[in-house]
Amino acid sequence: xxxxxxxxxxxxxxxxxxxxxxxxxxxxxxxxxxxxxxxxxxxxxxxxxxxxxxxxxxxxxxxxxxxxxxxxxxxxxxxxxxxxxxxxxxxxxxxxxxxxxxxxxxxxxxxxxxxxxxxxxxxxxxxxxxxxxxxxxxxxxxxxxxxxxxxxxxxxxxxxxxxxxxxxxxxxxxxxxxxxxxxxxxxxxxxxxxxxxxxxxxxxxxxxxxxxxxxxxxxxxxxxxxxxxxxxxxxxxxxxxxxxxxxxxxxxxxxxxxxxx
Amino acid sequence: xxxxxxxxxxxxxxxxxxxxxxxxxxxxxxxxxxxxxxxxxxxxxxxxxxxxxxxxxxxxxxxxxxxxxxxxxxxxxxxxxxxxxxxxxxxxxxxxxxxxxxxxxxxxxxxxxxxxxxxxxxxxxxxxxxxxxxxxxxxxxxxxxxxxxxxxxxxxxxxxxxxxxxxxxxxxxxxxxxxxxxxxxxxxxxxxxxxxxxxxxxxxxxxxxxxxxxxxxxxxxxxxxxxxxxxxxxxxxxxxxxxxxxxxxxxxxxxxxxxxxxxxxxxxxxxxxxxxxxxxxxxxxxxxxxxxxxxxxxxxxxxxxxxxxxxxxxxxxxxxxxxxxxxxxxxxxxxxxxxxxxxxxxxxxxxxxxxxxxxxxxxxxxxxxxxxxxxxxxxxxxxxxxxx
Ligand SMILES: Nc1ncnc2c1ncn2[C@@H]1O[C@H](COP(=O)(O)OP(=O)(O)OP(=O)(O)O)[C@@H](O)[C@H]1O
Ligand SMILES: [Mg+2]
Numbered sequence: 175x176x177x178x179x180x181x182x183x184x185x186x187x188x189x190x191x192x193x194x195x196x197x198x199x200x201x202x203x204x205x206x207x208x209x210x211x212x213x214x215x216x217x218x219x220x221x222x223x224x225x226x227x228x229x230x231x232x233x234x235x236x237x238x239x240x241x242x243x244x245x246x247x248x249x250x251x252x253x254x255x256x257x258x259x260x261x262x263x264x265x266x267x268x269x270x271x272x273x274x275x276x277x278x279x280x281x282x283x284x285x286x287x288x289x290x291x292x293x294x295x296x297x298x299x300x301x302x303x304x305x306x307x308x309x310x311x312x313x314x315x316x317x318x319x320x321x322x323x324x325x326x327x328x329x330x331x332x333x334x335x336x337x338x339x340x341x342x343x344x345x346x347x348x349x350x351x352x353x354x355x356x357x358x359x360x361x362x363x364x365x366x367x368x369x370x371x372x373x374x375x376x377x378x379x380x381x382x383x384x385x386x387x388x389x390x391x392x393x394x395x396x397x398x399x400x401x402x403x404x405x406x407x408x409x410x411x412x413x414x415x416x417x418x419x420x421x422x423x424x425x426x427x428x429x430x431x432x433x434x435x
Numbered sequence: 436x437x438x439x440x441x442x443x444x445x446x447x448x449x450x451x452x453x454x455x456x457x458x459x460x461x462x463x464x465x466x467x468x469x470x471x472x473x474x475x476x477x478x479x480x481x482x483x484x485x486x487x488x489x490x491x492x493x494x495x496x497x498x499x500x501x502x503x504x505x506x507x508x509x510x511x512x513x514x515x516x517x518x519x520x521x522x523x524x525x526x527x528x529x530x531x532x533x534x535x536x537x538x539x540x541x542x543x544x545x546x547x548x549x550x551x552x553x554x555x556x557x558x559x560x561x562x563x564x565x566x567x568x569x570x571x572x573x574x575x576x577x578x579x580x581x582x583x584x585x586x587x588x589x590x591x592x593x594x595x596x597x598x599x600x601x602x603x604x605x606x607x608x609x610x611x612x613x614x615x616x617x618x619x620x621x622x623x624x625x626x627x628x629x630x631x632x633x634x635x636x637x638x639x640x641x642x643x644x645x646x647x648x649x650x651x652x653x654x655x656x657x658x659x660x661x662x663x664x665x666x667x668x669x670x671x672x673x674x675x676x677x678x679x680x681x682x683x684x685x686x687x688x689x690x691x692x693x694x695x696x697x698x699x700x701x702x703x704x705x706x707x708x709x710x711x712x713x714x715x716x717x718x719x720x721x722x723x724x725x726x727x728x729x730x731x732x733x734x735x736x737x738x739x740x741x742x743x744x745x746x747x748x749x750x751x752x753x754x755x756x757x758x759x760x761x762x763x764x765x766x767x768x769x770x771x772x773x774x775x776x777x778x779x780x781x782x783x784x785x786x787x788x789x790x791x792x793x794x795x796x797x798x799x800x801x802x803x804x805x806x807x808x809x810x811x812x813x814x815x816x817x818x819x820x821x822x823x
Contacts, residue, residue: 229706249707261706269699272692273813279689280696283708286689290717293688294681300688304816312822326822329813345707 182207182386183228183259183353187237190220190227190410199410201237205403207355210379212397212418215407221390222264223410225355229261230254241353256284260346264390266338270324270331274322274341277330278311281345293353300361314344317381318374336367340374347378347385356389360396372396394422449498449506455482457513460773464527465779472781495814499766511672515620518668528664530780532736535671535731538772539678541756542765543725546682548754549811551689551718552698553602556615558753560621561591561723563745565730566639567631570740571761573640580643584674584731591727592720602719603712605647618747625742636741638721639734644670667736674732678725682765683719687816694718695814726753748790755793759800761807770808 183205190198197220205211213221226232228239230251238247241257249257260281268277279286287293287303291360317332318340322333330341339359346354359375360368376399379385391397397404397418404421406414414424419426460480463475486492499506514531521527540562547553555561565587572583601613626634641648641663653661685691697714698702705711734740754777761767775793779785785792798809 202699208524231702231706252708252710255706255708263703267700267703269696269703272695275694276695276814279692280704281707283693288689288693290690293690294684297684301817308822327813327815348705 180207181205181240182242183388184240185224185228185237186240186413187226188224188234188239189236190223190232191235196410198227198234201407201410201412203405203412205388207352207386207388208384209402210400212401212404213388213390213407214392214397214404214421219407220410221407222357224407225261225388226391227261227359228254229355243258255349255351258352259355260351260353262339262342262346262359264357264361266335266342268330268338268342268345271329273327274315274330274333275308275326275425277316277341278345278348279307282307282311282348285349289424309394311344311348314348315340317377318344319349335362336371339363339371343375343378345381347382350382352384352386354385354387356387356391358390358392360393362390368396376400394418398422446498446505446509448494449502450509452486452491452495452498453506453509457517460777461517463777464510464517464521466781469783473682476778478780479493498819500812500815507676511676511734514668514672518665520658522661522665525662528662529736530667530777532664532667533733534773534776535668535675535734537753537756537776538769539622539671539675539729540726541760541768541772542678542682543722543729544753544757545722545760545763545765545768546685546694546725547722548693548757550686550698551715552710553715553719553722554608554754555614555719555722556611556747556750556754557598557621557747558726559747559749560618561595561726562730562733562749562753563621563625563740563742564591564594565727566734566740566744567625567637568727569640569731569734570637571631573735573820574638576580578733579645581645581737584728587731587734588724588726588728588790588800591730592724595719596721599716603715605785614750615720615747616765618745618750622745622747624741626743632741634742636739638739639737641735641738664736665733671736674728678728679765682725685816686763687814690714690717691814712789751790752793755797758797759807761809761811764807764809767807767809767811 175182181204185201185203188198188201188203189196201220201224203224213224215221223232225426228246229236230249230253233300238245240246241259244257246254246257269280286307287300289338312326315326319337322337322340330338333341343354343356343359356375359371365373375387379387391395401418404415404418405412406421406424406427411435414427416424438750459475459479463472463479466472466475483492514535518531521531540558543561544555544558547555568587568590569583572578572586573580578586598613598617602610604610625631631637647666653665654665655661693714694717695707696707696710697711701711752775756768756771758769759767759775760769779789
């Protein structure tokens with residue numbers, strides 16, 4: 175159990191304001207390598223904002239974020255991705271008119287040769303890289319849903335929500351990040367679909383050894399099933415943390431959150 | 436040998452379609468009366484709609500995707516056939532070459548807008564930069580004309596770099612406004628600049644590529660004399676084929692994917708490491724280069740250029756070609772350019788209300804067929820490739 179003791183991502187005193195709204199207030203949060211951390215809390219409690227600040231979409235107003243040994247506070251989104259953090263979005267942000275393969279390759283950006291000369295003139299080498307990329311992407315999609323892997327060159331816009339979520343997770347995973355941020359992967363799906371998707375995520379975890387995940391979820395069943403620990407936010411502050419059982423038993427949490435459900 | 440057979444059968448719809456289009460174009464370009472032109476136009480439209488209704492267009496499309504190399508040759512052959520038919524007709528050959536040159540410029544705009552989403556309303560200005568570069572270089576230097584062509588493209592790309600800063604800050608349609616301003620400025624600059632001929636413009640030498648003198652009529656034997664514009668048709672066709680192949684390759688690479696990603700979702704792209712500016716700059720520069728290249732050969736063909744060729748209206752024509760054709764589809768560009776350039780030359784009524792017509796065409800397209808006449812197919816990186 176000693177590999178799990180190491181902290182991968184930590185936020186210290188992280189603060190983010192939007193005008194008068196304090197979306198994150200003095201947040202302390204840690205996730206250890208190899209673990210799945212659940213991030214829960216009522217609507218508007220700052221969960222997505224936490225992801226956005228970590229991934230460089232918004233600059234923090236105070237505090238710091240460390241990743242492994244590096245400080246990544248207020249790095250650009252590009253630099254955060256290169257450091258090894260990939261994410262999905264609450265409102266799925268796939269490129270609907272592009273194919274499944276195209277979308278997954280967007281996530282592979284840092285590992286592909288982006289030189290103009292390579293892309294335009296060295297077609298044979300490009301072809302090899304394309305073939306490799308295709309095989310990796312198909313392999314990954316197979317983990318989620320084998321039939322989907324036979325439809326890699328169809329536009330994403332033609333697929334139902336659950337497939338889109340799968341594709342979005344594949345896009346985030348293809349570059350082998352160390353940390354995966356999932357923002358409400360079950361949003362807009364039925365109960366059965368959610369269960370299926372969680373099976374997929376558990377499967378992925380066993381495939382990608384050493385993958386650390388932070389998952390934002392409203393479905394308590396999901397949280398109970400796949401997380402090691404949970405952090406509960408309310409009005410941008412951490413009100414509780416612990417295992418799902420501990421958190422669910424907490425009176426503050428019940429008032430702030432479970433009571434609303 | 437089953438496979439060879441299957442692919443030959445597959446070539447038929449595409450070849451027939453091209454043959455029909457060529458025959459139609461020859462008829463259309465030959466007819467003199469306004470009434471005849473109108474009747475042909477109506478007939479053509481009905482024919483195309485009918486073909487689309489019964490799946491003809493879809494089958495043509497399959498021919499093209501299934502046998503790219505062969506179909507490209509068929510199209511080139513058709514273009515040469517058409518040129519041969521009008522071998523001594525200056526006016527028509529000039530028109531044919533003009534269409535091809537505009538296709539090159541419109542391909543440039545497709546890279547910018549269709550791929551990277553950078554709206555450029557200064558297409559005519561960059562085309563004009565190519566024209567003026569050719570004028571200055573052919574009259575004042577002995578630079579070989581291949582290099583003059585390249586210089587036209589490079590100048591357009593370089594001057595385009597001046598607009599990069601404002602274009603990259605695309606809050607809303609700020610970049611569109613910047614390019615509009617640039618077009619207006621460019622024309623005014625030409626008009627007050629005496630070294631560039633002011634409002635009267637400049638003369639340009641005819642093209643001479645490695646001793647191939649484009650402005651001489653071609654004599655074959657004793658009796659047959661081809662219009663010298665046939666040279667320009669062939670020259671433009673070569674340029675167009677190169678531009679077409681280049682844009683195709685660009686689209687079928689990670690670079691093409693990057694431009695699409697930047698157009699479709701900057702935030703998501705940034706979260707996967709994309710340097711947004713890099714791909715916009717690449718697209719903008721490549722597009723302006725193609726427009727400038729097209730301008731350079733155009734100027735040498737006309738022999739004379741003036742600021743009135745490069746108005747905002749002309750830029751609008753280029754944008755409407757891109758929208759009409761099928762955003763991001765090179766074949767769509769070919770069809771749309773032909774329609775937009777040839778139609779007003781044949782129908783005087785259109786000539787007068789040209790801009791009104793284009794504007795309404797663009798609005799109709801955006802409302803009813805936002806993907807254009809020939810929507811762009813999904814990317815296939817390696818033609819003919821199948822997963823194992
Ligand atoms: N770009 C923004 N501009 C202004 N306010 C914002 C912005 N993004 C988030 N907020 C505000 O910050 C607070 C936290 O929002 P956030 O999206 O992080 O909540 P959340 O916990 O993800 O909620 P949900 O469960 O509904 O997704 C909310 O009050 C929200 O209105
Ligand atoms: Mg949220």
